[in-house]
Amino acid sequence: xxxxxxxxxxxxxxxxxxxxxxxxxxxxxxxxxxxxxxxxxxxxxxxxxxxxxxxxxxxxxxxxxxxxxxxxxxxxxxxxxxxxxxxxxxxxxxxxxxxxxxxxxxxxxxxxxxxxxxxxxxxxxxxxxxxxxxxxxxxxxxxxxxxxxxxxxxxxxxxxxxxxxxxxxxxxxxxxxxxxxxxxxxxxxxxxxxxxxxxxxxxxxxxxxxxxxxxxxxxxxxxxxxxxxxxxxxxxxxxxxxxxxxxxxxxxxxxxxxxxxxxxxxxxxxxxxxxxxxxxxxxxxxxxxxxxxxxxxxxxxxxxxxxxxxxxxxxxxxxxxxxxxxxxxxxxxxxxxxxxxxxxxxxxxxxxxxxxxxxxxxxxxxxxxxxxxxxxxxxxxxxxxxxxxxxxxxxxxxxxxxxxxxxxxxxxxxxxxxxxxxxxxxxxxxxxxxxxxxx
Amino acid sequence: xxxxxxxxxxxxxxxxxxxxxxxxxxxxxxxxxxxxxxxxxxxxxxxxxxxxxxxxxxxxxxxxxxxxxxxxxxxxxxxxxxxxxxxxxxxxxxxxxxxxxxxxxxxxxxxxxxxxxxxxxxxxxxxxxxxxxxxxxxxxxxxxxxxxxxxxxxxxxxxxxxxxxxxxxxxxxxxxxxxxxxxxxxxxxxxxxxxxxxxxxxxxxxxxxxxxxxxxxxxxxxxxxxxxxxxxxxxxxxxxxxxxxxxxxxxxxxxxxxxxxxxxxxxxxxxxxxxxxxxxxxxxxxxxxxxxxxxxxxxxxxxxxxxxxxxxxxxxxxxxxxxxxxxxxxx
Numbered sequence: 001x002x003x004x005x006x007x008x009x010x011x012x013x014x015x016x017x018x019x020x021x022x023x024x025x026x027x028x029x030x031x032x033x034x035x036x037x038x039x040x041x042x043x044x045x046x047x048x049x050x051x052x053x054x055x056x057x058x059x060x061x062x063x064x065x066x067x068x069x070x071x072x073x074x075x076x077x078x079x080x081x082x083x084x085x086x087x088x089x090x091x092x093x094x095x096x097x098x099x100x101x102x103x104x105x106x107x108x109x110x111x112x113x114x115x116x117x118x119x120x121x122x123x124x125x126x127x128x129x130x131x132x133x134x135x136x137x138x139x140x141x142x143x144x145x146x147x148x149x150x151x152x153x154x155x156x157x158x159x160x161x162x163x164x165x166x167x168x169x170x171x172x173x174x175x176x177x178x179x180x181x182x183x184x185x186x187x188x189x190x191x192x193x194x195x196x197x198x199x200x201x202x203x204x205x206x207x208x209x210x211x212x213x214x215x216x217x218x219x220x221x222x223x224x225x226x227x228x229x230x231x232x233x234x235x236x237x238x239x240x241x242x243x244x245x246x247x248x249x250x251x252x253x254x255x256x257x258x259x260x261x262x263x264x265x266x267x268x269x270x271x272x273x274x275x276x277x278x279x280x281x282x283x284x285x286x287x288x289x290x291x292x293x294x295x296x297x298x299x300x301x302x303x304x305x306x307x308x309x310x311x312x313x314x315x316x317x318x319x320x321x322x323x324x325x326x327x328x329x330x331x332x333x334x335x336x337x338x339x340x341x342x343x344x345x346x347x348x349x350x351x352x353x354x355x356x357x358x359x360x361x362x363x364x365x366x367x368x369x370x371x372x373x374x375x376x377x378x379x380x381x382x383x384x385x386x387x388x389x390x391x392x393x394x395x396x397x398x399x400x401x402x403x404x405x406x407x408x409x410x411x412x413x414x415x416x417x418x419x420x421x422x423x424x425x426x427x428x429x430x431x432x433x434x435x436x437x438x439x
Numbered sequence: 440x441x442x443x444x445x446x447x448x449x450x451x452x453x454x455x456x457x458x459x460x461x462x463x464x465x466x467x468x469x470x471x472x473x474x475x476x477x478x479x480x481x482x483x484x485x486x487x488x489x490x491x492x493x494x495x496x497x498x499x500x501x502x503x504x505x506x507x508x509x510x511x512x513x514x515x516x517x518x519x520x521x522x523x524x525x526x527x528x529x530x531x532x533x534x535x536x537x538x539x540x541x542x543x544x545x546x547x548x549x550x551x552x553x554x555x556x557x558x559x560x561x562x563x564x565x566x567x568x569x570x571x572x573x574x575x576x577x578x579x580x581x582x583x584x585x586x587x588x589x590x591x592x593x594x595x596x597x598x599x600x601x602x603x604x605x606x607x608x609x610x611x612x613x614x615x616x617x618x619x620x621x622x623x624x625x626x627x628x629x630x631x632x633x634x635x636x637x638x639x640x641x642x643x644x645x646x647x648x649x650x651x652x653x654x655x656x657x658x659x660x661x662x663x664x665x666x667x668x669x670x671x672x673x674x675x676x677x678x679x680x681x682x683x684x685x686x687x688x689x690x691x692x693x694x695x696x697x698x699x700x701x702x703x704x705x706x707x708x709x710x711x712x713x714x715x716x717x718x719x720x721x722x723x724x725x726x727x728x729x730x731x732x733x734x735x736x737x738x739x740x741x742x743x744x745x746x747x748x749x750x751x752x753x754x755x756x757x758x759x760x761x762x763x764x765x766x767x768x769x770x
Binding site for chain 2: 374
C-alpha cells in the first residue's frame with residue numbers, strides 16, 4: 001500500500017457527485033449538421049482562418065493558423081463546407097470569432113494508422129505536437145509545445161501527468177485513464193523523450209481505484225529500462241489537481257508565486273492532453289475531438305461524450321433527450337471553477353471538460369450576507385491568501401488596495417466561496433479586484 | 440457549489456449550547472433567571488429589528504445573532520436585577536454596539552459585553568448586589584424567589600468575597616476548598632447565569648470545538664494564562680494562588696468559549712488568536728487582583744477586542760510560496 005500524497009495547506013471536500021457518469025463508457029456522439037469552431041481555443045493569439053468561404057475541407061485539414069504570437073493551428077473536425085465566418089457564444093468572453101462548417105454527412109470518418117515514432121528526435125516530435133494543435137485540454141488551454149520547450153536555464157527532471165480530476169461531477173479524464181491507459185503511457189514516453197528526461201509520476205485521486213489499477217497495468221505492460229513511470233495515488237482533496245498543489249503533493253517542491261512549474265524542474269500535463277499528444281505523434285491525428293462529461297440532475301441522460309470541437313450545447317442536449325423540468329443552472333467546466341452560461345448556443349472548445357445541467361437542489365441560491373470574519377476562507381485557501389479582506393475592500397470601493405492580500409496569486413479554485421457560511425461570492429469579488437487592481 | 444454550513448446554522452448551534460446552563464440555573468436560582476433571559480433576548484431581537492428597519496438595512500433577526508447577544512447579556516448580569524436593565528443593555532449592545540458601527544461583521548466590540556459594561560457603569564448597585572442564593576437543584580427552588588424582595592436575599596459572589604476578605608472568608612461562607620471545586624463546577628453558587636455551571640458551559644464549548652465552529656486557540660490560551668498568572672500572583676506568597684478556582688469562577692469559562700471566540704470581535708489568524716487569548720487572560724488576572732472589580736473577564740475581552748485587527752495585520756497567513764527575486768520576491 002502506497003501512502004496517499006497530498007498538499008498540506010488548505011483545501012476542501014466537496015461532494016464528489018461523480019456517480020452519475022463514472023461508470024459510463026465514453027460514447028461517440030453523432031456529428032451534428034453544423035459546427036462552430038471558435039478561432040481562439042487557447043491562451044494566446046487567436047487563429048486566422050486559412051480557408052475561404054464555401055471552400056470544401058477534409059476532416060483534420062488545417063483551417064486556421066496563428067500568424068504572430070503564442071498559439072497552435074486549428075483543424076476541421078469534419079469533412080464539409082465552410083459556411084460563414086462569424087461569432088459564436090463563449091462561456092467567458094460572451095462572444096468570440098468563429099468559423100461555421102456545414103458537415104458533409106456522406107463523407108466517411110477519417111481513419112488513422114499507427115506509425116513508429118522511436119526514430120524521431122525531440123525536435124521532430126515537438127513539431128508534431130505543435131502542428132496537431134495540442135493545448136492543455138484539462139481546462140487551462142496553454143499550448144502544449146510551449147510547456148514542452150522549457151527555458152534552458154530551468155533544467156527539467158520530472159514529468160507529472162495530472163489524473164487527479166478533483167472537480168466534482170467530471171469523469172472525462174477518469175474514462176480516458178480506463179479506456180486509453182496504454183495510449184496515455186505511450187504519450188508519457190513521447191513527452192519524456194521530448195524533454196530528455198526519464199522520470200514520470202501519474203497522480204490520480206484515490207476515489208478512482210479502477211483508474212489507478214488500469215494505469216498500473218498499462219505502466220507494467222510498457223515497462224522499459226529507459227523510463228521510470230510510476231502511478232501515484234493521491235488523497236481526495238480539492239484542489240488536488242491544481243498544478244502547484246499537485247507538484248507539491250508529488251515532489252514536495254513549491255512553485256514560486258507567479259512562476260511556471262519549470263522553475264522547480266517539473267512539467268505537468270493532463271492525462272487527456274497526454275492521450276492527445278499520443279494521437280498527434282503516433283497517429284498524426286490533430287486535436288479536434290474532445291471527451292466531455294455531461295452531468296447533473298438537470299439532463300435527461302448523463303454521459304461521457306466524445307464530441308467534435310465546435311459541437312453546440314443545444315445539439316448535445318437534443319442528443320441526450322433534453323433537459324429536465326427542474327433544471328436551474330448550466331455550468332461549463334466543473335461546479336467549483338466553471339462558468340455559468342445563459343444560452344445553449346455555445347460551442348464546445350478544446351478545453352471544455354464538462355457541461356453540467358444542475359437542478360434546483362444541486363445549487364445554492366441563498367443570498368449572501370455581510371462577512372462575519374469567521375476566518376474559514378483563510379483556512380480553506382490553498383495559496384495562503386486572504387479572500388475575506390479582498391471582498392471587504394471591494395465592497396468598500398477600494399479594489400485597488402487588494403494586491404497586498406494576494407489577489408494575483410489566486411487561481412480561483414473557489415475553496416473560499418465553498419466554505420463561506422455567509423455565502424459570499426468571494427471568487428467574483430476577487431475577479432473584480434484583479435481587474436481593478438491591475439491598472 | 441457550496442458547503443451546507445451557514446451563518447444561521449452556526450448561530451443557532453451556539454444558542455443551543457447556551458440552553459443547558461440556562462435550564463440548570465433556572466433550577467438553582469429559580470424562574471427569575473428564565474424571565475430575565477427572556478426579557479433580554481426579546482429586547483435584543485426587537486432592538487435589532489427596529490435598528491435595521493430605521494437604518495434601511497435588511498432585517499436579519501432570523502440569523503440568530505441577536506438571540507445569542509440576548510442570551511449572553513442575560514448570562515453576565517445578576518439574575519435579580521430589575522427588568523429595565525436587560526432592556527437598556529440590549530439598546531446599548533445591539534443599537535450602539537452593533538448597528539451604529541456597521542452591523543454584523545463590523546462591530547469592533549462584543550455587543551453583549553458592551554451592554555454589561557454599560558449597565559455596570561450606570562447601575563453599579565444592582566449590578567453588584569442583585570444576586571440570588573444558590574439552592575441545590577434537588578430542592579427545586581424554581582419559584583422560590585419570585586416576587587420576593589430581591590435585595591433582601593442579596594449576597595456576595597465568591598470572587599467578591601475573595602477579593603475583599605480573602606480565602607478564609609470564602610471557605611467560611613461557601614465551605615472547604617475541595618467542595619468549592621465541585622460546587623463551582625456543577626454550578627451551586629451565587630453568581631450570574633453564566634457563572635453557574637462550569638460543566639455545562641464546558642460541554643457547550645466542547646461541542647462548538649467539535650463542530651469546528653470555534654478553534655481551541657483562544658479558549659486554551661486564555662484559560663491557561665488565567666491559571667498560570669493566578670498561580671504565580673494570586674496567593675499570599677508567590678506561586679501559591681489557586682489556578683483551578685480562578686478558571687472555574689467569575690465567568691472565565693463562559694468568556695473563553697462563548698465571548699472571546701466571537702468571530703467578529705476576535706482575530707482570525709491562529710497566531711493572533713493565541714496572543715489575543717493570552718492578553719485576555721493576563722488582563723483578567725490583573726483586574727481581578729489589582730483592579731477595582733472582583734471580576735475581570737468582561738473588561739479584559741472588551742480591552743482586547745479592538746486589538747484583534749491589529750494582531751491580524753501583524754500575523755498574515757503564510758503564502759504558498761514567495762515570488763522569485765526577478766518577479767518582486769525577496770532576494
